[in-house]
Amino acid sequence: MNSELLIIFPSIIVMLIVIGASVNGIISKATAYYLEKDERQHARSKGTANVGELGERNQMIEDRLAVLERLATDKGTLLSDEIEALRLDVSERREKENS
DSSP states (O other): OHHHHHHHHHHHHHHHHHHHHHHHHHHHHHHHHHHHHHHHHHHHHHHHHHHHHHHHHHHHHHHHHHHHHHHHHOOSSOHHHHHHHHHHHHHHHHHHHHO
């Protein structure tokens, strides 16, 4: 009976080691998958925020372009008053961006 135990116990230990290593590998791969998935979602949401910021900046540039076109084509207004208003508007926007 002692000779049978010498074969059974090491066999059980080897099987437990193999099963443990397999479970460990499965868990580490699953964890890595979910971490990568979270990173992709975070990057995607960050990209969406950048798109919104670019949209706002694009709208600001279009507004300024419309004013400049109006200044260039409208001869009835005082050009210096319009330019001064634009300068004040730009300085206010820069102050908002810096704060």
